[in-house]
Amino acid sequence: MRWEAQSTAQVAGPLQIPGLLRTTASPEFAGMRFHEVMAKSALNRVPARSSMPFSWTINPYRGCSHACVYCFARSTHTYLDLDSGDDFDREVVVKVNVADVVRAETRRRSWAREHVALGTNTDPYQRAEGRYRLMPGVIEALADSGTPLSVLTKGTLLRRDLPLLARAAEEVPVDLAMSIAVFDDDLQASIEPGTPTTKARLATVRAAADLGFRVSVFLMPVLPYLTDSTSQLDDALRGIADAGAHRVVYGALHLRPGAREWFLTWIRDHRPDLVGAYEGMYARSAYAPQAYHRMLARRIRPLIERHGLAGTDDEDTDSPVERGRAAGRTADRATHTGRAADSAIQPALF
Numbered sequence: 001m002r003w004e005a006q007s008t009a010q011v012a013g014p015l016q017i018p019g020l021l022r023t024t025a026s027p028e029f030a031g032m033r034f035h036e037v038m039a040k041s042a043l044n045r046v047p048a049r050s051s052m053p054f055s056w057t058i059n060p061y062r063g064c065s066h067a068c069v070y071c072f073a074r075s076t077h078t079y080l081d082l083d084s085g086d087d088f089d090r091e092v093v094v095k096v097n098v099a100d101v102v103r104a105e106t107r108r109r110s111w112a113r114e115h116v117a118l119g120t121n122t123d124p125y126q127r128a129e130g131r132y133r134l135m136p137g138v139i140e141a142l143a144d145s146g147t148p149l150s151v152l153t154k155g156t157l158l159r160r161d162l163p164l165l166a167r168a169a170e171e172v173p174v175d176l177a178m179s180i181a182v183f184d185d186d187l188q189a190s191i192e193p194g195t196p197t198t199k200a201r202l203a204t205v206r207a208a209a210d211l212g213f214r215v216s217v218f219l220m221p222v223l224p225y226l227t228d229s230t231s232q233l234d235d236a237l238r239g240i241a242d243a244g245a246h247r248v249v250y251g252a253l254h255l256r257p258g259a260r261e262w263f264l265t266w267i268r269d270h271r272p273d274l275v276g277a278y279e280g281m282y283a284r285s286a287y288a289p290q291a292y293h294r295m296l297a298r299r300i301r302p303l304i305e306r307h308g309l310a311g312t313d314d315e316d317t318d319s320p321v322e323r324g325r326a327a328g329r330t331a332d333r334a335t336h337t338g339r340a341a342d343s344a345i346q347p348a349l350f
Contacts, residue, residue: 162207182227
């Protein structure tokens with residue numbers, strides 16, 4: 001886990017991160033810092049009140065270099081006295097011992113081998129994973145213990161671990177989902193500046209499907225006035241189907257505190273003509289109006305059917321609860337087939 005050509009710095013100011021070992025920077029990641037920590041635990045229990053259909057999550061990283069301006073997880077960075085804007089994109093916490101901790105926790109006699117979801121807060125296959133290589137150890141620890149697992153990611157680094165995941169799927173249900181929200185290259189580069197291209201993510205879906213995985217694609221969030229026209233949705237679903245995906249989960253943008261401020265700043269800077277529309281839609285709630293959800297459903301459901309993709313009737317809002325419920329429905333089905341395609345969004349700390 002030692003990086004070449006890196007610098008090591010002491011954390012300055014009031015920043016307090018539990019278990020901090022050191023802070024590093026690398027020329028390969030200009031403008032970013034990585035805070036390496038020794039985690040005391042890795043398995044995060046999902047609170048019963050969340051109504052999630054699974055009980056556990058693992059988050060190897062906090063913060064995310066994907067820098068998606070709409071990311072709902074931004075507010076979780078404020079728990080570390082970091083801001084939900086630039087700090088979320090540039091100050092990444094890395095749990096360098098996460099695989100060892102997972103192995104120890106899943107060896108306990110009390111461990112019931114319940115489904116574990118990865119990608120529930122920030123992306124486990126963001127760029128830093130290429131250096132730290134935390135996921136292979138986590139996957140092996142879960143599979144060796146007989147624990148079903150799922151991965152939701154925007155990262156094409158997933159392709160590196162597909163052979164490992166295929167071997168794991170011979171022992172436990174393994175569920176893969178790719179998040180692809182924007183199919184316009186210029187918009188994607190602006191609104192998700194740290195993510196792999198849409199083309200590269202679709203190629204990753206194809207690679208997973210070719211290995212036998214029934215991959216889900218999360219078409220989330222659908223952005224009002226930006227990605228929600230019938231022609232845009234039709235093009236997106238055609239690309240998803242051509243990539244070999246099995247299922248689509250869609251959802252309208254929601255703007256919780258943290259993400260709301262960051263996203264509306266982007267709107268003012270890049271699409272000032274939409275400021276009034278967005279402020280009106282999200283004036284009273286983090287969620288788009290029900291009328292918008294109904295319109296989106298009427299528009300997209302026939303297209304999902306036309307392109308031969310599986311879907312459900314109630315996955316029409318991009319929220320942690322709905323993503324979790326959608327994930328759980330897929331996982332329940334996959335448990336009986338030996339392959340899965342779920343994900344879940346439930347913010348967890350350490």
